[in-house]
Amino acid sequence: MQTLKQISCSLVKLGLLSILLLTACSKDPVTTPDPGTNPPPASGKKISKIEYDGGSYESVEYNSNGTIAKITNHIVYSTGTPYHLVYSFVYTGTVLNEVRGDDGTKFKYTYANQQVIKTELYSAGGNLVAYYDYTYTNGKLTRTDGYNRIPGGTISTTPTMRYDKEYLSSGNLKKMIIYFRNPTTGGLEKSSEYLFNDYDNKRNTTAVFENNPYLPLDSLIPNNPLTELHYDMNGTLEDTVAHTYTYDADGNPLTRKTVIKSVGYPDMVENATFYY
Numbered sequence: 001m002q003t004l005k006q007i008s009c010s011l012v013k014l015g016l017l018s019i020l021l022l023t024a025c026s027k028d029p030v031t032t033p034d035p036g037t038n039p040p041p042a043s044g045k046k047i048s049k050i051e052y053d054g055g056s057y058e059s060v061e062y063n064s065n066g067t068i069a070k071i072t073n074h075i076v077y078s079t080g081t082p083y084h085l086v087y088s089f090v091y092t093g094t095v096l097n098e099v100r101g102d103d104g105t106k107f108k109y110t111y112a113n114q115q116v117i118k119t120e121l122y123s124a125g126g127n128l129v130a131y132y133d134y135t136y137t138n139g140k141l142t143r144t145d146g147y148n149r150i151p152g153g154t155i156s157t158t159p160t161m162r163y164d165k166e167y168l169s170s171g172n173l174k175k176m177i178i179y180f181r182n183p184t185t186g187g188l189e190k191s192s193e194y195l196f197n198d199y200d201n202k203r204n205t206t207a208v209f210e211n212n213p214y215l216p217l218d219s220l221i222p223n224n225p226l227t228e229l230h231y232d233m234n235g236t237l238e239d240t241v242a243h244t245y246t247y248d249a250d251g252n253p254l255t256r257k258t259v260i261k262s263v264g265y266p267d268m269v270e271n272a273t274f275y276y
Contacts (some may be wrong), residue, residue, distance in 0.1 A: 016049055030161065035097060045205070045248075045250065046165070047205050047209060047274060050210065050275075052270065052271070053269075053270055054076050055076040056076045057072075057211060058072060060072075069089060070088050070166060071089075072085055073087065081207070085101050085103055086100050087102075087103045088100045088101065101236060103124055104124030104125070104126075105121075105122065105123040105124050107120070115134070115136055117133065118132065119134075129148070129149055130148045130149065132146050132147070140164075140165075140220075142164065143165070146160055146162070146164050147159060153235070158181075159181070160180070162178070163176055163178055164176065165220065170222070170223070172222055172225075173221050174196060175193070175195055176194050177192075178192045181193060189233070190233050191233055192233060192238075193230075193231045194228060195228065195229045195231075198225075198227055199221070199224060199226060200223055200245065202253065203222065203223065204219060205274065206256075224245055224253060226242070228240070228244055229241075238263055239262045242257070242259045243262075244256070252271075252274070253274050257271050258271075258272075
């Protein structure tokens with residue numbers, strides 16, 4: 001999960017080692033299976049906290065109507081002081097209008113047909129620092145265009161980044177291709193591609209919080225991903241990611257172990273524990 005101060009970097013990296021919204025590859029080495037079932041939660045449990053190796057966590061508080069009231073984001077770095085930020089969610093009825101950080105940062109939303117079509121990001125000083133436009137196909141988010149401030153200038157009038165997405169028939173995200181602006185030409189160039197190889201048949205309860213609950217409030221992966229393949233701009237495999245889970249009696253994930261195998265580097269392991 002990202003803070004507003006980290007958003008530019010996070011949207012570039014997309015949190016490759018802990019964020020599950022990384023998919024895609026136009027050179028699929030295998031046939032992507034459909035996970036099939038997506039059973040509704042039997043218990044109605046809601047995530048209250050996610051803990052990670054090293055002491056980082058995020059906790060979630062809810063309003064009486066079930067909407068999110070607050071998210072506390074606590075990030076522990078290998079050195080230095082942990083970063084702690086609390087986001088408060090502001091609604092009109094059940095429609096989210098703003099997310100406000102206790103550091104003065106803010107996200108504002110524009111809707112059409114009950115879907116978020118634009119998100120604006122504001123600094124603590126009240127300045128617009130970036131915005132994102134969303135394109136939907138048959139109700140699914142298929143493109144995100146980002147407009148960031150060009151160094152030394154104003155916010156770009158053409159996209160500085162783009163994410164194109166494809167889905168399985170189950171509704172799970174299959175593929176995402178990422179583009180960034182070439183500062184020399186001003187055009188978008190492909191940066192990387194991601195493929196979700198397969199999923200389990202349990203309901204995903206965490207991705208909406210781990211990816212970014214602000215852009216927009218919708219999970220792109222209804223089930224829990226099991227494997228991911230990460231490719232560079234030339235189609236060369238860079239990372240293979242495997243997730244394993246334990247579940248409660250209702251099928252909600254309790255723990256997740258992630259092993260990242262990167263070409264030329266030692267394996268990395270990340271553990272997460274989920275509370276309801």
